[in-house]
Amino acid sequence: MSDNLQLEKQLCFRLYSLNKLMCRLYAPVLKELALTYPQYLVMMVLWQYKTGISIKDLGIKLDLDSGTLSPLLKRMEKQALLKRNRQKKDERVVVIKLTQKGIELQKNAEHIPAKMFAVTGLTFEKLQSLNQELDQLIENITD
Amino acid sequence: MSDNLQLEKQLCFRLYSLNKLMCRLYAPVLKELALTYPQYLVMMVLWQYKTGISIKDLGIKLDLDSGTLSPLLKRMEKQALLKRNRQKKDERVVVIKLTQKGIELQKNAEHIPAKMFAVTGLTFEKLQSLNQELDQLIENITD
DNA sequence: AACAATTAGGTTGCACACAACTAATTTGCA
DNA sequence: TGCAAATTAGTTGTGTGCAACCTAATTGTT
Secondary structure (H helix, E strand, C coil): CCCCCCHHHCHHHHHHHHHHHHHHHHHHHHHCCCCCHHHHHHHHHHHHCCCCEEHHHHHHHHCCCHHHHHHHHHHHHHCCCEEEEECCCCCCCEEEEECHHHHHHHHHHCCHHHHHHHHHCCCHHHHHHHHHHHHHHHHHHCC | CCCCCCHHHCHHHHHHHHHHHHHHHHHHHHHCCCCCHHHHHHHHHHHHCCCCEEHHHHHHHHCCCHHHHHHHHHHHHHCCCEEEEECCCCCCCEEEEECHHHHHHHHHHCCHHHHHHHHHCCCHHHHHHHHHHHHHHHHHHCC
C-alpha cells in the first residue's frame, strides 16, 4: 500500500516548512532593523539599484505582483525608507528610490548573510550545490 | 567587492521563491477539490489519522500554531470536510475528525502526487536526494 | 487623428502566518 | 486540599500573497 499522500514524502511540504523556518530565523535579526522578511528582500534589490527601479521591475526580481507590492512599498515609504515618484517620460511608471535612511540601513544589514549562513550548519560547498539544485528546480517548474 | 547582500546569492530567497512557485502549481489542481494549499496539507494529515487528531498534534505535524489553525479549521468545518469535538477526558483538547465527505475527497486527490512529481522534471533519485538534503537543513536549523 | 489594445500601478476581498493576548481546564506541588 | 503554573484553544491585529477588478497612460493600427 504505497500511500503517496503522505506529508513526509512531499517535496512541497519541505519547501513550505523550510520557508517558514527561515522567516522565523530572520525575524529577530530583522527586528533590529525594523524590517519584515519581504521588506528585507525589497531592500536587497534597492541596495543594488540605488539610482531607482520601477515597481514593475522590482516585481519581476521578486516575483511579486502589484497587489502585494503596492501596499508593502507604501508601508516602507511611511517608514521613510524609500520614495515613490512617477516617471516623467511615462506617467504610468512609478520609480522607487531609497532615501538616505534607506541607504544607510545597508551598513546595519551587512552582517546578516554571514550570520544566517552559520545558522544553516552547511559547508560553503554544500550551500553552493544546494543553491544550484534549487535553481535547476526553479527553472524546471517555471514555464 | 564581495557584496553578500545580493538576492541571487541567498538560499532563503530560493526557498521563498520555490514555495510560492509550488503554491501556484498546486492552486489549479487543488481548485478542483475546492482546497487551498494549507488546507490540502491539513487534509493529508487527516487522511492518515482517520480516527481523529487533536489540534495541538495537528499543529506539531504542520508546524502551525492555533492562531493559524483555529480559523483555518473553522473554514474547513464550514465546508463540511471535518468536525471538531471537545475531548471528554480533557475538555481543553479539541479533536478534529474527517466527515464522510472529507474521507471521500481522498479518492479525488490520489492522482496529485504523481502529477506534481512530473511537473518538477526531476528523476526519482534526484527527488529523493533533494528531500534528504532539505531534511538535513531542517534538522540543522531546528533548535 | 481616432480608437482599440496594451501596460503600469492601485484597490478590494480572502486566506494564511504569527505575535501577543485571553479564557477555560488540568496538573503539580506546597 | 488549595492554588499557582502549565496546557490547550481561541481572539485580535498586522503583514503578506494573490485573484479579480479598476483607472490612467501609452502604443499600435487604420
